[in-house]
Amino acid sequence: MTSPQLEVLLQTIIAGLLLGGLYALIGIGMTLIMGVMKIINLAHGELMMVAMYIAYVLYSSFHIDPYLSVFLAAPVLFLLGVLLQKYLITPVLRVDAIIPENQVILTVGIGMVLSNVAAIIFSSDYRSTPVDYSTKAWYLTDIWKGSPIELSLSMPWSVSFVFAVLITVALWFFLAKTDLGKSIRATAQDKDAATLMGVNVGFMRIVSFGLGSSLVGAAGCLFIPIYYLYPDLGGQFTLIAFVITILGGLGSTVGAIVGGLILGVFESLTATYIGMGWAPVGRFVIFVLALIFIPGGILSLFKRRR
Amino acid sequence: MDLKKYAPFIILGLLALLPLTGISTYMLHVLIIVIMWSVIGMAWNLLGGYCGQVSFGHAAFFGMGAYTAGLLYEKLGMSAWWGLPISVPVVTVFALVMGFIFLRLRGPFFALGTLAMGVILRITAENLTGFTGGDLGIMIRERTWVDKTWYFYIILILAAVTYYVIKKVVESKLGYYFVAIREDQDAAESLGIDTTLYKTIALCLSAVITGLAGAFYMNYMGYIDPKVVFALHDISVVTIMVVMVGGVATFSGPIIGALIMVLLAEVIRSIPKLGMAHHTFFGILLIVIIIFLPNGIAGDWPKLKKIFAKGKTA
């Protein structure tokens, strides 16, 4: 391998890992909702889109940096998630219907409304937040003059990645150390046992949906400095969230992180070596392969088989 | 009682006479679209309503039928009408592969798999520019008829055949097996039902019928592109809505649903300011139906009648 080829490969992998960190955040939100509620949220990407528009409005009207808007968008999304769960999803879970997947279809309806309303308010134009650091990058040769190859690290991508890691660590702390977090995990593991132990399962569901929404909302704010925004963007991120959850094994937070990183790198490789347009196909190839060959997720491969 | 038995024939007869009444071209067009959606809805209902396997990717079959017709015309210079017979084996093979991959997944995972399939096909069609023409789509430059009457009769025949076939299937052993699988897969297995086989049969039948509708669409509209025929919201989700609004696991449901959905879409689109918001209306309608009439108008008819009866006495 010649050094330019190596450069391209390494650069592609770095870009993939940075992207994967953000994907992981989206996936964790999804896996939290799936684990606790046992439902699939097909409006996940649309929730992210809502957060991105919040960040966009804050930037374009009040010149608030997208990274700061996390602190407003995440609580708003939490509230939105709670309302959706309480007034739409919970009632549907009680309805007796022939089609068992009616709650999945419900979230499709929610997604349609959200993206269409966004299109009405903001039109279908592509938007972005042209922050002045958007093209800044760090170069390997700046640090190490004699480096045989040149690699760069985009500043907004790196900052977003660090934010994603911080949020993930905070979430881990919440789930592992706080009483509320422990109750959420108990609900995810065994709803009936949790009920017997005095956990208010209904409340935990509402909190989890809110939390999952605010996580994907935070991911949205981290994406907007490096991504274009348009009303229909949600769908593809919903699918990305799914692929990650399937890859990582359902309901596993660590799995979602691993799944996110793998997907990020894989997409980055597909985009570089096959073509930009094919990256989504690569995504689904991984999805289908994971469904067939590792139904328990990547992590199940490392567990001891007995 | 007798009236109920003959109702499908009476409706078919009346519809067949319609073009002779001097109905406007626009009305005829709307009717053609309603009937086409009935066909797709009936097909989805067989798999989702009766067999309980919810597909979020019927656009995959619809688009595949449409592209089969379009490519026969574009690449081989054949009439796009050949797409109707030829789409049958093409879509069957595709459905078999899809069934092999996804039917081992239960419940929501099957739904997700089908959803992914629809998106994969759209992106593939967009990117294989040499073969499919990519985003430019396929256009049939010389239309078979300018007048819509024959298109109307063709889709009407397709719908009548579909209705008949599905009714026969549902009332036969297949129908019993499909519903048994929907209600409890383990119980079905223990009753000697090869659940994988029968789910595959339901999927293939449903896919082929949807593909035929797609092939018809190519001929009728004369233009397709990946975003139109492989659309997630405007094809796959609308298909589900047609069935959910009309009535899950009923014979008349998809037809009622198609009528409501197409008329609603036409009305919304005709109002200039509201046209943009038609997904919002559809989404809200979907949410309302799921919460209040989960089995659709035909499926929850007894419940609806009760509500109206109460309204009258109050």
Next chain:
Amino acid sequence: MTAMLEVKGVSRFFGGLAAVNDVSFHVNKGEILALIGPNGAGKTTLFNVVDGFYPPSRGEVLFKGQLISNRKPHQICKLGIARTFQVVKPLQRMSVLDNVIASAFLRSKNKSEAQDIAVETMKFTDLYDDKDVISKSLPLGKRKRLEIARALATRPEMLLLDESFAGLNHAELNVSIEIIRKIKEKGITIMIIEHHMKVIMAISDRIVVLSYGEKLAEGTPAEIRENPAVIEAYLGEAQNA
């Protein structure tokens, strides 16, 4: 008498835990064999292995001398073993009649034949009066009987009954016992899991006792009643309770 079913050294592990451990026994043609044991003894797991829901981790199952432990449940049903579920699984939105018709299709060429088998089976199991009831609104006692009717409609040579008497009241119990006797008279071999000791002692020809996944004893009801190990492990527990 020839062995209808042979269970040879069957083990089934779940994540390293043995739910069933090296169990062997056979069921003779035409007899009623009861499988008893305390909760968690592995009875239902053994049923699931026999009828193909779980492949055995070790060992094999033979039906009429033919290896069946590598087959799927629907294939095993076709060979002539039908079962009921402990947690009843009616086809909820179907009428009682349609439930039975759905299973009767296995041995019939057309719908009218299936319908005939279904009606006959429902009369046999005393469910005919409820034929038009949607099965999810059926009371538990009748749902348990519907399980039996559905299994019978597949025209089995052997029937696996998983706690078909649990939760029944006195009158329902007598109806069900009578039905089991009639099934035996038809020459159908029965393997039954049951907690109700009186019923077991009254109807079974032989008993296999499981405890913690292992076979503890095997014999006639009289032998089992006298067996000290069984008394300690199972009957003693029941008496204390």
